[in-house]
Amino acid sequence: MSSVLTGNLAYVEVIDILKLLASGDKDGKLLLQKEDARENGEIYLAGGRVVHAVCDNYLGETAFRDLVLWQSGKFAFEPGSTTTQKTIEKDTSQLLSESTALFQSWQKIHHLIPSFRIKFKQTGQEPHGSIKLKGNDWEILNALSDAELSVTELSQKMNMREMDIAAILYTLVEAGVVESGAETKPVRKEVVDEKFFKTVENELIQLIGPVASIIVDDVIEGFGESRSTFPKDKVAALVEGISNEIYDPAKQVSFQKFMFKQIKSL
Known part of the structure; x- marks a missing residue:
């Protein structure tokens, strides 16, 4: 099924997309894909709900x-995409209003915790003033009693979602019982050189014209990378992402065949 609305989440917020679709009484499915293409989500609307x-x-x-x-x-x-599942009963206006407030709160958390690789540790202090810690707060605080851990590490240790962990850590930092430390450095990966991207761009220009360079950069940015930092282990997913922007099936196949040879030579 064809998509009439596509784009990059770096330039538009999910909540704004949903407000637009809801105001137009749309039926269909909003597909979301993280930059590494390993996490996907779907939101269904029926009559704008x-x-x-x-x-x-x-x-x-x-x-x-x-x-x-x-x-x-x-x-x-x-x-036009439909589903037989109905897992959300709440009024859409209320849902969007709550989500807007949630997003604003998340912005504060993200400002304090810009990366889930940042380590956290106990300060050894008592909670500030009137701040009262709850059950999950104490569990996370206890997990930091003998180690410095990041959001990602705590998520794995506690079997909780990263976003929930980040929200709890925000509370603990505000309470003065936890502080941030160093950021866990990711394992350095082998990156693709600029010559590869020039080759991709030149081939794409032959197929879809001068807009090719914009598409390549948009897809790269969608992975949270740049041309100078793009890792080789994401090249296959990159090619798939670029290929999805080619709407002529014959040209899409031609591009995929060409890129298969290029990947083999990396």
Whole structure:
């Protein structure tokens, strides 16, 4: 099914896309894909009402709340797509209003925790003033009693979502019982050289014209990377992403065949 609305989440917020679709009484499915193409989400609308959402292993409002916070990746709306599942009963106006407030709160958290690789540790201090810690707050605080851990590490250790961990850490930092430390450095990966991108661009120009360079850069940015930092282990996903921007099936196949040879020579 063709998509009539596509783009990059680096330039538009999910909540604004949903407000637009809801105001137009749209039926269809909003597809969301993270920059590494390993996490996807779907939000279904019927007559402009949000009726179902799925993200990872979560459904309904839980999945919806995760998806409206995504700020990188790609989106596409498929009009007419339907589902028999109805996991969201809440009025859409209320849902969007709550999600707007949630997004604003998340911006504060993201300002304090810009990366899920930043380590956190106990300060050894008592909670400030009137701040009262709850059950999950104490569990996270206890997990930091003998180690410095990042959001990602705590998520794996506690079997909780990263966004929930980040929200708790924000509370703990505000309470003065936890502080941030160094950022966990990712393993340095082998990157693609600029010559590769020039080759991709030249081939794409032959197929779709001068807009090729814009498409290449948009897809790269959708992965949260740049030409100078793009890792070789993401090249296959990059090619797939660029290929999806070619709407002529014959040209799409031609591009894929050409790129298959280029990947083999990397």
